[in-house]
Amino acid sequence: xxxxxxxxxxxxxxxxxxxxxxxxxxxxxxxxxxxxxxxxxxxxxxxxxxxxxxxxxxxxxxxxxxxxxxxxxxxxxxxxxxxxxxxxxxxxxxxxxxxxxxxxxxxxxxxxxxxxxxxxxxxxxxxxxxxxxxxxxxxxxxxxxxxxxxxxxxxxxxxxxxxxxxxxxxxxxxxxxxxxxxxxxxxxxxxxxxxxxxxxxxxxxxxxxxxxxxxxxxxxxxxxxxxxxxxxxxxxxxxxxxxxxxxxxxxxxxxxxxxxxxxxxxxxxxxxxxxxxxxxxxxxxxxxxxxxxxxxxxxxxxxxx
Amino acid sequence: xxxxxxxxxxxxxxxxxxxxxxxxxxxxxxxxxxxxxxxxxxxxxxxxxxxxxxxxxxxxxxxxxxxxxxxxxxxxxxxxxxxxxxxxxxxxxxxxxxxxxxxxxxxxxxxxxxxxxxxxxxxxxxxxxxxxxxxxxxxxxxxxxxxxxxxxxxxxxxxxxxxxxxxxxxxxxxxxxxxxxxxxxxxxxxxxxxxxxxxxxxxxxxxxxxxxxxxxxxxxxxxxxxxxxxxxxxxxxxxxxxxxxxxxxxxxxxxxxxxxxxxxxxxxxxxxxxxxxxxxxxxxxxxxxxxxxxxxxxxxxxxxxxxxxxxxxxxxxxxxxxxxxxxxxx
Numbered sequence: 072x073x074x075x076x077x078x079x080x081x082x083x084x085x086x087x088x089x090x091x092x093x094x095x096x097x098x099x100x101x102x103x104x105x106x107x108x109x110x111x112x113x114x115x116x117x118x119x120x121x122x123x124x125x126x127x128x129x130x131x132x133x134x135x136x137x138x139x140x141x142x143x144x145x146x147x148x149x150x151x152x153x154x155x156x157x158x159x160x161x162x163x164x165x166x167x168x169x170x171x172x173x174x175x176x177x178x179x180x181x182x183x184x185x186x187x188x189x190x191x192x193x194x195x196x197x198x199x200x201x202x203x204x205x206x207x208x209x210x211x212x213x214x215x216x217x218x219x220x221x222x223x224x225x226x227x228x229x230x231x232x233x234x235x236x237x238x239x240x241x242x243x244x245x246x247x248x249x250x251x252x253x254x255x256x257x258x259x260x261x262x263x264x265x266x267x268x269x270x271x272x273x274x275x276x277x278x279x280x281x282x283x284x285x286x287x288x289x290x291x292x293x294x295x296x297x298x299x300x301x302x303x304x305x306x307x308x309x310x311x312x313x314x315x316x317x318x319x320x321x322x323x324x325x326x327x328x329x330x331x332x333x334x335x336x337x338x339x340x341x342x343x344x345x346x347x348x349x350x351x352x353x354x355x356x357x358x359x360x361x362x363x364x365x366x367x368x369x370x371x372x373x374x375x376x
Numbered sequence: 377x378x379x380x381x382x383x384x385x386x387x388x389x390x391x392x393x394x395x396x397x398x399x400x401x402x403x404x405x406x407x408x409x410x411x412x413x414x415x416x417x418x419x420x421x422x423x424x425x426x427x428x429x430x431x432x433x434x435x436x437x438x439x440x441x442x443x444x445x446x447x448x449x450x451x452x453x454x455x456x457x458x459x460x461x462x463x464x465x466x467x468x469x470x471x472x473x474x475x476x477x478x479x480x481x482x483x484x485x486x487x488x489x490x491x492x493x494x495x496x497x498x499x500x501x502x503x504x505x506x507x508x509x510x511x512x513x514x515x516x517x518x519x520x521x522x523x524x525x526x527x528x529x530x531x532x533x534x535x536x537x538x539x540x541x542x543x544x545x546x547x548x549x550x551x552x553x554x555x556x557x558x559x560x561x562x563x564x565x566x567x568x569x570x571x572x573x574x575x576x577x578x579x580x581x582x583x584x585x586x587x588x589x590x591x592x593x594x595x596x597x598x599x600x601x602x603x604x605x606x607x608x609x610x611x612x613x614x615x616x617x618x619x620x621x622x623x624x625x626x627x628x629x630x631x632x633x634x635x636x637x638x639x640x641x642x643x644x645x646x647x648x649x650x651x652x653x654x655x656x657x658x659x660x661x662x663x664x665x666x667x668x669x670x671x672x673x674x675x676x677x678x679x680x681x682x683x684x685x686x687x688x689x690x691x692x693x694x695x696x697x698x699x700x701x702x703x704x705x706x
Contacts, residue, residue: 072631077576148479160484167451168484179439179476182448189404189430189454196448212441219436374521375481376489376544 072102072267072323074128074348075218077297078135080165082125082142086302090360093328095156098126100265100297103322104229105130107270107292108197111278117183117196118164121174122157123229124169127199132164135351140359144239147362151369157281167196173234174200174207176257177226181213184222184287195223202233205248214287218255221286225277226252228289229264231296236308252289264292265320268329295343380531380561388418388530388562389495389551392537393420393457395566397427399457401562403541404435406446409512416461417497417556420430438470441462443494447477450492463550464510464617477546478521487513492547497592499552499640500672502685505679507599509687511589511672516548523571524617530560532601532615533630535569543571552590552640555582574621574670576628580610582702583634584652585694586625587611597691598698605695607702617647625651626658633664636698643671665701694701 079099086095088132088349098105101123109118109130120127128138133149134167141148142156147160157171167179180198181200186368187194192219205228217224228248254354270292277288299306330336383391397403401414405416405423411434414421435442440445460466466473477490498511516522523545527533535553540547566600578599587595592613601616612628612689614620626668629635635655637648648669655699656667677687 115677117446149485149487150483153485154483157480158483160480160487162487164483167448168480170476171696173475176445176589177470178444178472179448180448182445183452185445185449186452186454205434209441209444212436212438215436215438216441216445218431242617332406338407375485375523376481376486376491 072106072326073345074135074352075102075105075129076323077348077352078125078129078139081139081352083298083302085143090190093143093155094301095142096301097298098123100294100317101229101231101294102126102268102361103270104227104264104292104294105199107267107272108225108227110194111271111274112165112197116194116248118178119167119183119196119198120169121171121176121182121200121204122169122171123201124159124199128159128161128166128169130241131161131166133166136249136355136358138219139355140362143359143361144364144370145362146365147359149211151361151372152365153369156177174204174209176200177210178213179205181217181222181224184217187223195225195278197225197227197282199227201234202228202230202239202243202248203233203253204228205243205251214252214255214257214289216258217287221284223275223284224279224287226287227283228291230291230293233296233300235300236304238308243347248290257287257289259289262290262292264294265317265322265325267322267326318357357358379564382559383530383562384556385530385533385551385558387421388534388557389537390421391532391562392541393423396538396541397423397431402430402453403450403455403457405457405459406435406442408435408461410434411457412611415445417553418676420459432445440464440472441630443469443605444472444476446492446582446675447472447480447490450576451480451488452491455491457493457541460494460496462508462697463496464507464513466494466512466515467538467550470515471620473522473546474519474564475517475648478519481545482521482564484654489544491544491559493537493549494546495549497553498550500677500684503602503679503681503684506676507643509677510613511550513617514641514646517647522618524550525551525615526589527615528555528589528613528615530558530562532569534562535567536571536615538568541610542568547571555590568604569615572616572619574612574620574624576610576679577613578609578611580608581632582608583627583636583698584610584612584632585636585638585698586655587613587638588617589640591640594691594694595638595688598694601691601695602609605699607699609698614651618646621653621656622658625655629655629659630662633662634701635663636668636670636694638670638694640688642674643669644674646671667699668697668706670697678704
């Protein structure tokens with residue numbers, strides 16, 4: 072979680088300074104969801120991410136330098152620096168990609184789950200999407216098929232309260248969106264998405280059930296996006312008191328306190344960990360910044376397999 | 377080459393599916409009513425009995441979601457053949473096709489392949505009306521990353537389906553449902569027509585007729601009519617629209633010095649425009665006349681028995697216009 076937070080802070084600085092082409096969507100505040108889920112996945116389990124996906128990529132094992140390089144548009148990046156933040160694929164770590172289409176990764180994860188089921192293995196596939204995707208019809212088509220075919224899939228909604236610049240309440244009908252999973256007979260649970268241990272506790276049985284052939288699960292993890300929709304968003308639509316309340320639930324602070332209180336880690340050990348992460352990140356950023364941009368002849372490569 | 381025997385277009389595609397599914401366990405079929413029901417055109421008959429529901433998967437009527445699942449399956453080791461019942465319904469899978477399937481190999485810098493086939497039945501006929509008669513092949517040909525094939529004969533249908541399934545990129549396979557009962561010689565056993573190879577279906581020297589899909593048969597009939605007027609027409613079938621075997625098309629036009637392009641899709645901003653422009657670009661100095669285009673009427677396709685036959689080019693009109701071209705009257 073600390074690596075994701077520090078990574079996003081770096082991206083924010085680089086983006087504000089004009090070093091990042093295009094738009095970037097940061098996940099600071101939402102780290103507990105990516106880490107809680109991915110800490111339960113093996114290398115061959117699959118995930119499909121979304122437009123706010125750096126955390127998912129890192130939690131699933133992405134190389135920090137290659138990820139940063141892709142965001143900066145450098146040739147050593149995951150897409151030769153041609154995809155950027157919204158189009159990061161990491162096959163070696165089971166990552167089916169971040170995506171620029173809201174909800175676009177959901178069927179890809181279900182398709183990976185179909186493959187896993189055909190192979191008869193215990194692999195699972197997880198689709199991460201935001202509350203904005205709760206109103207994409209694609210989600211319900213895929214939930215229906217995942218349920219009837221008992222696919223080993225987990226649908227994870229990161230509900231940060233805003234779809235782009237619009238509050239979820241303004242665009243979402245019904246008393247509670249968790250009913251949308253239950254309508255398909257999918258075991259569904261709402262989770263405190265600011266608590267990494269709570270996310271793990273909810274995901275563990277859902278993933279085990281999926282691995283055992285029991286079909287998909289659905290989690291709504293309530294969380295908060297510390298930044299705007301993208302870097303540069305002035306966030307006029309946010310309420311200050313609301314933001315303050317969410318910051319008090321910060322997932323990294325909470326886990327840190329819990330580690331200290333339980334005696335599992337000392338303050339010095341946590342400080343050392345943070346230093347090591349900063350050092351790793353510094354090296355990765357330098358490597359990425361020094362890497363060349365794609366060459367002109369990379370324009371047409373990989374059009375057809 | 378294995379011995380050919382007469383087979384319908386429908387049976388030829390089916391033979392390719394049986395062959396590829398027996399060869400490769402990762403080939404799966406997905407679509408509506410394709411399992412126990414055997415397909416609305418009987419185009420998947422017998423597959424469910426041999427391969428079962430694990431490989432011949434009946435989907436709900438959820439084209440977008442089901443096709444997205446096929447894309448994810450293709451990224452992770454399967455080779456799905458996804459059936460879109462009517463060509464008009466490819467509009468429902470467009471986001472997954474254009475924004476995901478076509479781009480994933482490129483966006484992932486080759487980490488993921490998307491080896492899938494979309495097969496869909498197109499064509500005017502049978503009074504099915506505006507939403508079940510269109511030939512929308514001009515949509516996917518616009519998108520880099522997709523391959524598009526359009527077989528006109530049973531042999532090409534078998535060979536191109538085998539090639540499409542073995543291809544590691546997404547291939548859209550447009551089959552004209554009015555050709556399903558067409559019977560012609562089809563090679564037995566393993567038979568592949570390479571994607572991106574055009575074929576001269578009839579040799580001639582006065583005018584080249586470049587025709588796609590069902591229009592190849594209209595062109596052949598027109599060539600018979602032209603022969604009676606002492607005009608020799610060469611009929612060239614691109615077979616694949618992307619990649620396009622432009623060399624074969626241009627070689628023919630350089631020989632005849634005149635070209636007519638005939639396609640069953642809408643004419644406006646359509647396949648005829650691209651083919652005519654490409655030929656003109658590469659054979660301009662050889663041309664004795666402007667390149668003529670004939671396409672479907674630019675109207676929603678009426679179900680009416682009197683109006684529907686007016687939508688597509690027919691052999692008489694094609695022969696008349698081609699003859700005028702040859703005689704310098706256009």
